[in-house]
Amino acid sequence: MDTAPYAGKILILATESCAYPGADAVGQAHISYPANTYIIKVKAPVLFPEKFYLDCFAKGIAGIIVMSCGVECPYEGAYEALAKRIDRVYRLMKERGLDIRRLRLTSICTVCTRAFVNEVKQMHAVVQELGPPGAESQTRDVAAETPRAMTA
Numbered sequence: 001m002d003t004a005p006y007a008g009k010i011l012i013l014a015t016e017s018c019a020y021p022g023a024d025a026v027g028q029a030h031i032s033y034p035a036n037t038y039i040i041k042v043k044a045p046v047l048f049p050e051k052f053y054l055d056c057f058a059k060g061i062a063g064i065i066v067m068s069c070g071v072e073c074p075y076e077g078a079y080e081a082l083a084k085r086i087d088r089v090y091r092l093m094k095e096r097g098l099d100i101r102r103l104r105l106t107s108i109c110t111v112c113t114r115a116f117v118n119e120v121k122q123m124h125a126v127v128q129e130l131g132p133p134g135a136e137s138q139t140r141d142v143a144a145e146t147p148r149a150m151t152a
Contacts, residue, residue, distance in 0.1 A: 005128045008062025010120065012039045013048065014108070017074055019067030021110040026117060033117045034124040044075050046082040053089045053103060054096070057133040063102050063123045067116070070107030099136045101126045 014020040020041040026033065042048075045066045056064055066086065071079055083105065090100045104123060108116050130136050 006062075006131050007034070007036045007124070008127045008132055009060065010034070010037045010063040010065065010123050010127060011056060011061045012037060012065045012067055012120070013042050013045045014039050014067045015045065015069050016041050016043055018069035018072065018110055019108040019116070022067070022108045022112045022116050025111055026113045029113055031113055031117055033120040036124065036127075037120055044078050044082075046075075046078045046085065048085075050085060050089050050092055054092060057093075057096075057098055057102065060133065062127040062130070062133055064104070065119055065123050066103070066105045067108040067119070068105065069109075072107075072109075096134075097136065098133060099126075099130055102130065102133065 012019075012023070014023050020039070023039050045068055053064060066082070068079060068082060086103065086105045089103060093100050093103065104119065106115075106119050108119070
């Protein structure tokens with residue numbers, strides 16, 4: 001029987017102007033982080049619709065970190081729009097029984113190596129705790145079906 005902890009895939013959407021250079025700095029410094037991490041360089045994560053995130057979870061991505069420039073975003077209003085989009089995704093995740101800790105929005109600068117590694121390690125711990133996407137709703141369903149002891 002396999003007793004290894006669950007290590008589902010973690011997807012990182014990293015902005016090309018801030019977070020991706022930060023990820024590159026982590027690599028250049030030879031700092032290690034969990035190998036179940038996949039980084040995609042994106043111009044602006046606000047371009048990804050709500051459905052993208054839900055489809056990722058449906059296809060088995062266990063955690064998503066959106067690493068942006070934050071308020072330093074070179075595209076006016078993009079970060080604020082992204083934050084609102086992530087809030088909408090959180091609501092949709094709750095409706096589907098997905099733990100919202102599976103999705104995280106954070107700001108990472110070009111030299112934020114420790115912050116980058118910290119975010120990845122935190123998401124890795126969440127993924128290990130929760131298991132595959134949808135497992136949390138199955139656990140909740142089983143708990144709801146378990147009869148409670150009757151007290152007098």
